[in-house]
Amino acid sequence: MTDSLGQSQVISYLEKIAKKGVDYHLISFEKPEVFEKKRPLVEARIKDSSIVWHPLPYTKKPPVLSTLKDINRGWAKIKELQKEAPFDIVHCRGYIAAILGQRMKKHWNTRFIFDMRGWWPDEKLESGFWNSPVYKPVYAYFKSLERQFFKSSDVTVSLTYAGKDEIVSKGWKGADGIGVIPTCVDFSIFRAFSEDTRTKVRTALKIPLNAKVLLYSGSLGGNYKLEDFVEVYKAFRAVAPEGYFLILSKTEPEPVLQFLEQSGVDKAHIVITSADYNEVYQYIHASDVGLIIYSITYSVIGRSPTKLGEYWAGGIPAISLKGVGDLDLIMDKYPQGGILVNSLNQEELKDAFSKLLNSELVDREYLRASAIDYFDVRMGVEFYVGIYNKLCEQTI
Structure with a gap:
């Protein structure tokens, strides 16, 4: 929960759902190097809510064995809490958590939500992290678990309709048992565009006020290949x-x-920095175009780029490759939201940037309204509350 995604994609949901009469026990695994620094931020957000947080230490090494250690530690905590008051539902964000959720369903018939958050084993394989022959059985194991999670979960949640279509077409789960909700945005944190914020950030970063700025917000390496960033940057600089x-x-x-x-x-025109989750919007305001970039592999069917809704919230369009999750459908629905290119061909990229950097074509109010229409965290809240209510009715 001390990571940016934990705060944006978990706490932002839970603190709002809790106000609707849901009592949570939240088990998370925290990186020791950031836990003590960010712990007060999380505790402050959930202080007056019905969320009880149980942070456990995350261990990274040695590979595989450290994960088994964390699973055992998580199971011990679950058994301890289960004695106090049996749970109605276990909501698992990701594959490792789903191992524990499936075990709870088996032992106590707890309603089990597999919130898959993308095709994790394939992401690991395609990014190169599991490329070694040593990981071949690990990949096979998690793919077999994936089928079990689809089958045993009361509800599977996919970030994309493309992911849902894949599950249904392969016969892994019926359409009625799958819900779809994209990664959502909290618009109280990702504020509307401000010229004053734009000026302040650019001045601090020593970026001229009249310069065009391409923004990338997110991880680097793995499925985010630096070679691809080079191609995009070259085309951007050719236009600007x-x-x-x-x-x-x-x-x-x-x-x-x-x-x-x-x-x-x-290198002189490249600025690399970092920001806390509640500060990211300021850098969006300082930019003109947001970049979304993934290697186009099997796992992208499950990708729902968090940054798209955040870029739009701050009033900037996006550029991305076609074929990422539901982006093609989303851009069809909101045509002023950006441009999808077929490849990282220089001419196609330059043509896209020529259009995107034309400030007369950018409607910041339209972009924010589009973000609210498709990515509002309140829709996510209603989505999950609906699932909880349905599962509790079934329990009764």
């Missing part, structure tokens, strides 16, 4: 010779800058 590339990421900046410089791009 004095433009800047602003990268907002927790990734160590020096290796990234070194790679980009070795690839022949102008």
Whole structure:
């Protein structure tokens, strides 16, 4: 919960759902290096709610064995809590949590929600993290578990309709047992565009007020290949010779800058920094176009880029490859939201940037309204409350 995604995609939901009469016990695994620093932020947000937080230490090494250790630690906590008051529903965000959720269903017939958050085993394989032959049985194991989760869960939640279609077409679960909700945005945190904020951030980063700025917010490496960033940046600079590339990421900046410089791009116009979750909107205001970039592999059917709704909330359009999750459908519905390209071909990218950087075509109010229409966290709240109510009725 001390990670940005934990705060944006878990706490933002739970604190609002809790107000509707839901009592939560939240078990999470926290990275020791950030836990003590960010713990007060999480505790402050849930202080007056019906959320009881049980943070456990996350262990990363050695691979596989550390995960087994965390699973055992999580199960011990669940058994301890179950003695106090049996749970109606276990809501599992991701595959590791679903191992525990499936076990709860088996032992106590707890209603089990498999909130898959993308096709995790395939993401690990395609990113290169599980490329070693050592991980071949690990991948096979989790793919077999995935089928079990589909079958045993009372509800499976997919971030995309493309992911739901895949599950149904393969016969892994019926359509009635699958819900779809994209990654949502809390608009009380991601504020409407402000010229004053734009000026303040650009001044602090030493970016000229009249320069065009391409923003990337998110992770680097793995499925986010630096070679792809080079191609995009080259096309951007061809259209905006004095433009800047602003990268907002927790990734160590020096290796990234070194790679980009070795690839022949102008390091002087690249700014890499990081920000807390509640500060990200300021950097969006300071930018002109938001970048979404994934390697187009099998797992992208489950991708729902959090950053799209955040970019739109701050009034900037996005550029991305076609074929990522539901982006094609979303851009058809909101045609002023950005441009999807077929490939990272320089001419196609330059044509896209020529259109996106034309400020006369950017309607910030339209973009924010589109974000609220499709990505509002309140819709996510109603979605989950509806599932909880249905499952509790079935229990009765």
